[in-house]
Amino acid sequence: MEEEEESCRSSPVLQPNRGASGQFDVSLPARHLYLGELEEEGQIPMEDEETTPTLPLLCLPDRVLFPGETLPMHVQNPHTMLMLRDVATRHRPVAIVTDLRSSSQLREMARPTKEELSKVGTTAEVVGMRLEGEDYTQWSPFLTVKLLGRQRFRLMEIFKRVNGQMEGRVVILPEMRLSPPPLALSPCPPCLHSGALVSRLVARAGSVSPFTLQQNSRHSQVLKVREFCSKTTECISD
Structure with a gap:
């Protein structure tokens, strides 16, 4: 029995997060491998700074996306699923903003106003996507998607479409270049x-x-x- 337990602990199959040296692979958390195999999408070009494009708007409660960060999601809302599949097909970014409404307001299922959204958000591209439950063997189909933050923007105006989706006119903000640290942080x-x-x-x-x-x-x-x-x-x- 002890030999079996020892072989299980030393088995490389049971330790996928460790390399040959036994060290934890620090790049694994950012890969989100638990999402399974996703269809890889092509990279989209960056928007020019200070431009004002109108982009599909995705409002997420209690979430903030920063440039360069990865955001995994399981989406069941039909309007959001259709929007994400559309931007992935057309190689367009989506504008991610934080929904500032309370839990009771979110339960009302009404679309937010501009004042109920964060003023600054981040554009994102769909880097991986998989549709599950199309054969209706489950209760309803859902979309597994992985988004990558790209550029910061300021939300100027929102538009509510009749198909249930939202769009926003945004201003792409320039990349922030940090100044030298103050004296208090110097050696x-x-x-x-x-x-x-x-x-x-x-x-x-x-x-x-x-x-x-x-x-x-x-x-x-x-x-x-x-x-x-x-x-x-x-x-x-x-």
Whole structure:
């Protein structure tokens, strides 16, 4: 019995997430292999910055998609299924925005207004898709789809079509280029490596109440940061 358990633990078939070296493959979570085999779709071109295209609108509650991230979905809404299959066939992006309505409002099944949607969203392309249940052996067919975030946009106007779908006129936002980090995030100046200053900070930190909730409260953390900054300023000015 022990030999069988040992062979199961060492079997490569039972450990698909590990390579020959026994290390976990960190790229597996982003692949979403649990979706099964999907029909791969062609890559669509990027939209020009500052342009105002009108794109199919997909409103998702409690979800935010960022450029470069993958969003797996199981879709059962007929209007959404038709829209996603259409954009995949025509190689068009879809505009993803967050539905800000509450749970009770979502149960009303009404389409949202512009004020009930997030102002900024992300375009996405369909990179994989599979339709299941076409033979009606299940309760209803559904679409398994994998979306890839592409570009950020600002929502300007929405249009509600008679077929139940929605479209939005958006402004493609330019890529954000981060500025150099501020001084507070830069490497510590040499004066901070002074043994006397470190000793004072450690001694003062040790005088704080040991209760975890009090130490980690927002107010307490703000006071600690302010105190540290004041000590740093005094050290630099000296």
